[in-house]
Amino acid sequence: METSNIVWHPHPVTKDQRSEQKQQRPCVLWFTGLSAAGKSTVAGAVEEKLYQRGHHTYLLDGDNVRHGLNGDLGFSDEARVENIRRIGEAAKLFTDAGLIVLTAFISPFCADRQLVRALVEQGEFIEVHMDTPLTECEQRDPKGLYQKARDGLLKNFTGIDSEYEAPEAAEIVIKSAEFGIEECADQIIDYLLANQIIYAKTE
Secondary structure (H helix, E strand, O other): OOOOOOOOOOOOOOHHHHHHHHOOOOEEEEEEOOOOOOHHHHHHHHHHHHHHOOOOEEEEEHHHHOOOOOOOOOOOHHHHHHHHHHHHHHHHHHHHOOOEEEEEOOOOOHHHHHHHHHHOOOOOEEEEEEOOOHHHHHHHOOOOHHHHHHOOOOOOOEOOOEOOOOOOOOOEEEOOOOOOHHHHHHHHHHHHHHOOOOOOOOO
């Protein structure tokens, strides 16, 4: 693609101004983990709590995004890399808008998650590892995908015949097999408060 004639156009309203207006620090809460680890469920619970506190958010969910933006992608390793690249670019735009972005994607490869981390400003990428054992995920199996993978009907399925590279130093680690949804969500809210992404309510 020819890029020599493409020039970045600055606009008068800045990221800092948009963030100040919303009284929050923009960030990307990047939920990663195996299928059925609880990523979408806990991300949704966190977004609801943030909404109730008056914060401005957007949730990018793996399945939902594949209905539109990434509808042309399959599940090969190459397609998974492109899937995450596009989501990273979208998340970067949302942080520029001053939002708290929640993303729920298996995102199995460390290098891809690091790529997204590098797209945003330092401290804005918050990796949330849904550290749920494979046995627990298979037991939940809400979509029946693990059984299909075990039966050979579903190829390149993470955790079965495609590798999942767990984070080595995630900002937040959630043990969803040990805590309920609300408790998991509260742990993330506590992190955001402790790191002044959001602020405690005042009467």
